[in-house]
Amino acid sequence: MVQKPFPSNCDKRHYDTFELLHFDICGPMEENSLGGSKYLLLIVDEASGCMKGFCLRAKSESEDCIKTIKTYIMKVQKQFGKKVKFVRHDGAREFATNSLKDFYKDEGIEQQTTVPMLHHAKLDKCFWAEAAMTAIYVKNRLPSRERHRSHGGEHSKRCVTHLLRSVRDFAPSYFDDVFVHSRAVNGKTDVEAHKEHLRKLLGLMRKYKLYANLKKCIFGASEIPILGCLVGKNGVRPDPEKVRVISEWPTLSDVKELRQFLGLATYLCKYVENYAGKIRPLSQLLKKEAEWKWTAECQQAFDAVKQGLTEAPILAVADQDRPFHVVCDASDFAIG
Incomplete structure (x- = not known):
């Protein structure tokens, strides 16, 4: 039996504990679909957006398909320790065997039949690109009953x-x-x-x-x-605690400290008029070939950023009923 890994939009390392997973068997496909495979096996958790899929040959071509499905279900149950719902495309009747039904019953797996989705899918030669789109389509058609219980992540x-x-x-x-x-x-x-x-x-x-x-x-x-x-009915203003941290920042001594300072200051740059122009002497020190030299111009730019945030205005919430004016410049070294 040939198995081809299906593209996944979630890295394995980011998997967390799911409360409920869906297994979806879709098919039968046309002969040229999925690289010659007839069925598509999807493992989906819609709430988290994680998806994993595998191509299966027809049962008539390989009796190992049933064993493969059982193997994947057992593997997922062992890994996540949670319930599994088996969602079977109603065209995939070849897999509705007594052996699988007994297996579902023993494992406490709920079965559900969905409406036809991929019966007429044709992926032609663009397997990796179009198959990924098809899998997303299947995922979006599954019922949204699962919950994701992990705290954080x-x-x-x-x-x-x-x-x-x-x-x-x-x-x-x-x-x-x-x-x-x-x-x-x-x-x-x-x-x-x-x-x-x-x-x-x-x-x-x-x-x-x-x-x-x-x-x-x-x-x-x-x-x-x-x-x-801080957001209120009058508008938006910077967090006083962050402004205090910047206003009390000591004179910078190396590139590492400069990056830390600009990282916080740039986050609040919308409150400082012509921010990009004011910090130009500082941003020049970040260039690869630049030599660290704290000049009077750098100190002036450093103080200007502090003062600009200390005197930061309250930005009004946009009124969609009033006209907007877009103001920009054509500077060759700074915008804003």
């Missing part, structure tokens, strides 16, 4: 964004941070609207069993910290 953060997408208009999320904003609308005060939004968000979190740390929660505040800035 790349997949749980993506899972939060995926599960809370229905409330993103008033509760956008960034990885595992959720921000709820409300204003008076339809005769409701801003407080009443905010309470309604919170009920919807918390109800959704309860439904998907997502938990929040109360010590990190802020409710009913007029201004909250978001990604290094």
Whole structure:
């Protein structure tokens, strides 16, 4: 039996513990599809976006297909220690054998038949490119019942964004941070609207069993910290703690310290007018051939960045009902 590894959009090293996995058998394919293989075996966790697939020959060509399916299921159960749901494409009836049914029953695996998806798929010669697109299509057709329970990690953060997408208009999320904003609308005060939004968000979190740390929660505040800035009804301003750190930064002595300083300052550069022009003497020191020499011009640029952040204005929230003016320059060394 020939097995060809299927492209995966998730590195194996990033796999975490899943609550429920899907095994999907799709086929039969046309003769020229999947490099001559007739069926496609997919292992999918939709919540995390992880996917792994393998091509299988027809049962009539190889009795080892059944053993292969059992091997993969046992391997995944052993690795993740979680339940498996077997989702079988209704065209793949060749695999609905008594031996597999008994195996599912013994292992406590739930079976489900899906609508035809890949029966007429033709991947021609572009196996690696088009097969990946087909697998994503199959993944998106699977039911979204699995939950990703691991606390922290790349997949749980993506899972939060995926599960809370229905409330993103008033509760956008960034990885595992959720921000709820409300204003008076339809005769409701801003407080009443905010309470309604919170009920919807918390109800959704309860439904998907997502938990929040109360010590990190802020409710009913007029201004909250978001990604290094303070956001309120009047606009956006830099976090005073970060501004204090920059204003108290000692004179730089080497390239490593310069990179650290510019790393934090550049994060808040939108509050400093002509930031790129002001730091030009400092950025010149980062060039590969540059020799470290702290000049009066460098000190002046260093102080200008500090002063600019200390006097940073409050940036107003964009009003979509008013005209916008785009202002830029044609400088050959700095923009902004």
